[in-house]
Amino acid sequence: MRSVITAWSAISPFGFGAGTFRTGLRTGVPAPVVPSPAGSVRLVPDFDARAVLGKKGTRSMDRVTALAVAAVGELAGPPDTAGTPARRPAPGLVLGTTGSVQSTMDFTRSSLDGDRPFYVDPARFPNTVMNCAAGLSAIRHGLKGPNATVAGGRAAGLLALNYARRLQAGGRAGTLFCGGAEEYSDARARLYHHSRGGPDGTVLGEGAAVLRLEPAGSAAAERDGLAEVVALEFGVFEDAEEIPATLLGCLRRALERAGARPGDIALVAPGETAGPEQAALTSLFGRASPARVDCTGLIGDAAAAAAAFQVLAVLVRAEDDPALAGSLALVTAVDHDGTVGCALLRPYPAR
Incomplete structure (x- = not known):
């Protein structure tokens, strides 16, 4: 379900x-x-x-x-x-x-x-x-x-x-x-x-x-549906050098669970726009990077609330861009104490 x-x-x-x-x-x-x-x-x-x-x-x-x-x-x-x-x-x-x-x-x-x-x-x-x-x-x-x-x-x-x-x-x-x-x-x-x-x-x-x-x-x-939660995946790491590979593994598993490809993702809401999180996204998308929304740069590092705000950013962007309906949106999160995660959402058409 x-x-x-x-x-x-x-x-x-x-x-x-x-x-x-x-x-x-x-x-x-x-x-x-x-x-x-x-x-x-x-x-x-x-x-x-x-x-x-x-x-x-x-x-x-x-x-x-x-x-x-x-x-x-x-x-x-x-x-x-x-x-x-x-x-x-x-x-x-x-x-x-x-x-x-x-x-x-x-x-x-x-x-x-x-x-x-x-x-x-x-x-x-x-x-x-x-x-x-x-x-x-x-x-x-x-x-x-x-x-x-x-x-x-x-x-x-x-x-x-x-x-x-x-x-x-x-x-x-x-x-x-x-x-x-x-x-x-x-x-x-x-x-x-x-x-x-x-x-x-x-x-x-x-x-x-x-x-x-x-x-x-x-x-x-x-x-009242705004978006479907399609897939979530998580991973853990010990050293910072492991973050790109660990997150990339999460991204690929989420896509496999959704039966989708990187090209099906139309929007990304990353937790960070630089560093190892960005390296994982670059490995996944290559040069064909989808549109992005930077929530952290606007409200600061909200720590435990950060990823939830990123989900809200996807919903707001979907309200403004009808073309996102039916496509996939990706939310990524990296906590430097050892946890990474991602979510695939599918926004619904505006009602």
């Missing part, structure tokens, strides 16, 4: 909501940068959890959780207090994120700095758990179906999409919301730069991108 994307939401450095993401992507002007102790970054402008979500339950909510809850809420709407009919599975959520590094460090520091190790704020402990954002999103929006959190760095959005697709293929879920969420923090910036030996010019970003996924053939998929 294949899955179909029927709707999406975005909270990005362009602003709040799908409309601002569309406008930012179409104009091609990078989101504004703001100074931080770690250098220039691209933040979601004027985002305040209490202003967006209300005062109830947000006193101790960290930024990544608030971004996820707000983005899911854009699609899920108010909770279904009447309950879901037994014949239809309850909607669920699969979120790609590693949680909040800042929350984990702050909680640990409070234990070390306090008069006693146990003199900590228990209300802030949930923020240190990776599945906090997905759990609170489900609670606030009444999503009683499967709830999962998938880590994977820049590939997390694709890993979440694959997890959701497998749930639907196994008959364990109907409607699913899936995507990725990431916050900017000084702690995240320090870890990023130290892991690479120092600042490398990368502009960090943040945000949340969420898709609504329906099983192919369902009434919702037939009525």
